[in-house]
Amino acid sequence: MFICRLSGNRSLVACCVLLMMAVPALSARAEEPPPFSPLSPASASKPGPFIHSDGATIYRAVCQGCHMPDARGARGAGEYPALAADARLASAAFPAARVLGGWLGMPRFADMLSDAQIADVVNYVRTNFGNRYPDRLCAGDVARIRTTVQSGGEK
């Protein structure tokens, strides 16, 4: 179901087509980006956690910055791994641990996303972009993974 990776200049139309094909839940029109999260009242320099509440929106607001709207990753001097049709997502704990703890330059989101948000976005990615993993992660699962990521010590 995936079209070839676009290269070079990607027009808005191509972008929409891609979104349509890769993310059936989204409408055909180019959508307004998700709303911004408010800055933390506690500090001017440390904006607060993300506000988005469903997996698709969290993906569009946060993950696609690197993994791209089509979840096919990107290559430059280095690379961002694709999440589309990704066999490594067979275990739901794997992406959850990566989101919590970060990896190879990927930021850790443990302080920016709640257990429920992480469960939602992991479930979303594991059931979209050519991934069909029926088992669902719940917030409680993420809470348990969170303790193992944290007890593993700060890298």
Add this chain to the structure above:
Amino acid sequence: MMSKLQGPRGLTRRQLLKRIGTAAGASVMYRSMSALGHSNESSYAGPVNLGAAPADTRVLVLGAGLAGLVAAYELRRAGYQVDVLEYNDRVGGRSWTLRGGDEYTELGGFRQRCEFDEGQYLNPGPWRIPYHHHAMLDYAKRFNVPLEPFTQINFNAYLHSQQAFAGKPQHFRHVQADYSGHVAELLSKATNQGQLDDAIGIEDKEKLLESLRHCGMLNKDLRYGVSNRVSRTRGYDVDPGGGLMPAPLNSTPIALDDLLQSGLWKYLASDLDYEVNPSMFQPVGGMDRIATAIHREIAPSVHFGAKVIAIDQDDRGVTVRYVDSKGGGAPKSMLAAWCVCTIPLSILAKIELQVGEKMLAAIQAPSYSASVKIGLQFKRRFWEDDDRIYGGITYTDLPIQKIGYPNHGMNQGGKGVLLGAYVWGANAFEFTSMSPQDRVRKAVELGALIHPQYRREFENGIAVAWHRAPFAQGCAALWTDAMRERHYENLCAIDGRIVLAGEHASYLPAWQEGAVLSSLDAIRRLHRRIVSHA
């Protein structure tokens, strides 16, 4: 006034005093630390003189950002044979300037063309050099790169909160003066009520009151309010004029509870940070002037469009395999006796690399912070002509977080480019996830809430989200204390024939000074190693 503060919305007096104590304590401590010279300055001690290189010794430098350029220049000066491999087709790396006609394709294939007019530019990466970044200033001087002042604090720029003052931006000078004044009044009350008697002796008490009256612009009754003295600091409702023009009219301070509840005080401290203390500078014409000036001296050594794919080493030397950045194709190899690798860790972590486990673990440890800058060109410099803001920064709790006013071409009329967003944290991820066009559109939409002139005057814009930069994959290495404890020395130590350098191998992450100091330290240690080997 105290009783007014005790209510569901306000703070109790106890909470308030606690806050004041914290604020006053911090600023007092800051000043005495600076006076005693305890703040850290750059450890740069003048131009490096490596001494003579052993004959026919080849060093390969990976990356032509500031760390790589400095390493290449100084190693060549010592007599080394140097080659530099650079992924981009320009030098500078993150020390970069976008001008009209430049094209930039970010990861994902999103392409932008900068449409700025002649003379306009955006520094999407570093944009300022503090006076205590001695190495950066010295390289600018040695390579004849003219600098001009960079205005960090502009008392007429704004502090803005969407919730406070019905969203009306407040001048920095008002918030600054009124916070000082109100706090001084409260502290003088507490002092006179004997509440600080345990903390302060009778003679100091008198001096304290005198200082509060002086620094807090209090009247003889130790009150902060409308006065000539106060308007001399915060400004007037009618400015002093000449002849039979209207007489000056004093301004009225913001009420204490409004000021406290606005939260705008939190921006006052950030401009006092040592790292952004005045004086600060910018290269005339764009930040990339320093990198391009160094490049002119070493141009034959630098090979553009080279994407490093593997770094191997053995007893005899280092072999780097690379492909064409754009075309790919068959890998080529370059051999050298030694290697200075300045590739960002976000990229290096994904390249095949022959080093020990400790260095590998260190390379993999830091994540990279998200940051976004957006440059907006306007038909006229309304921030100067209408709002009298010349250079400096406006702070806001809108997702754009900051508006930076250009520090060149001031008061000349004509067009100008604003830094329309300089974003960190959650909002930086959100901006990164948008298309470049959406980022620019959002920056205009949100900035118009502070400067309504945006809507009529906007012409074009360009947005750089650092996680989408193909050569950086992030803004800068994000270290924690625990991470440094465990990995920092292993990152900096020479591994066989390879040494790493860059802002990531410094205590000044995201600053050019960190990249340069790291590079100078790395080549000094490498040279000693090489000489002892020879």
